[in-house]
Amino acid sequence: MLLLSIDSSTRGCSVALYQDQVLLATNDLFTDRSSSAMLTILLDNLVRSTGHSLHDLDAVAVAKGPGSYTGLRVAVSTAKGLCFALEKPLLAANTLAGMAQQVYGFFSDDTWFCPMIDARRMEVYAAIYNAQGQEMEPTKAIILDETSFAETLDSHRLVFFGDGAAKCKPLLGAHPQAIFLDEEIRPSASTIGKLALAAYEAGDFEDLATFEPYYLKDFMSPKPKKSPLIP
Incomplete structure (x- = not known):
């Protein structure tokens, strides 16, 4: 194949x-x-x-x-x-999930993984997976603050990576259970x-006619400025 x-x-x-x-x-x-x-x-x-x-x-x-x-x-x-x-x-x-696949095997089996994609300002797209690739927290848009991932960090070591992780490190970098990868994933x-x-x-194919990207949130374009020539 x-x-x-x-x-x-x-x-x-x-x-x-x-x-x-x-x-x-x-x-x-x-x-x-x-x-x-x-x-x-x-x-x-x-x-x-x-x-x-x-x-x-x-x-x-x-x-x-x-x-x-x-x-x-x-x-x-x-x-x-x-x-x-x-x-x-x-x-x-x-x-x-594809990003998380790149870092499995480098940590103990009880470690969880949080790939992050920058979504501008203090927002990221993130999910959490265990070392076996199972989704523990679904994909979502998160506005980061000091309380982000608090419950998960109380019980698991959590590895942060991806271009969104740089925003998270100043907030959570001091937590003993938080690990931030130096290598860009x-x-x-x-x-x-x-x-x-x-x-x-598994025969898990997509419907070609209806399949669309998983944008997660609506695309926001700037409102066009009104031309001074148009009343």
Whole structure:
């Protein structure tokens, strides 16, 4: 089974190709913006570099969010376009769950993990997972303060990471149960693909016609200024 996975939940974009359980190749491009042009070139070059073509794919997976409104829209539109054109199934995985996959195995089994994505000001998108990958607290938007995660920190060591964790560290960094990773953990298509492989085996496919990104909150655009030429 040949699976292409795509992620552009935050800055830049990431693609990966799996054959069965083996990661054949991955490529990440980190920039200040995501674009459909960059993503399509990146994935086409990645597939060709392994000696395959897009027609060889058995399924396409995408990081569904949360994350950047524009980045999610680009990734999901690209994935759905490929699936429609190639008549292949679509798989999706939570962006935060994919981030958490990157740090399992480096801590004791009783440790919990909190991936965070910056949502501007003092707000983050976050979820909590245990060392076995089970969701202990669902994905939600959180406005951070000194009481954030207090109940969880009373009972578990909690590892914070992702670009939203920098906002949390000044508030909770002194807590003996709070651990903040120095290494920046970004969303990655490689771990999204790993989660999607399990979904493929379970037959957990998305409905191409109705699937939408998991924006988590409504997109807010600035109100356009009234032109002085229009009364």
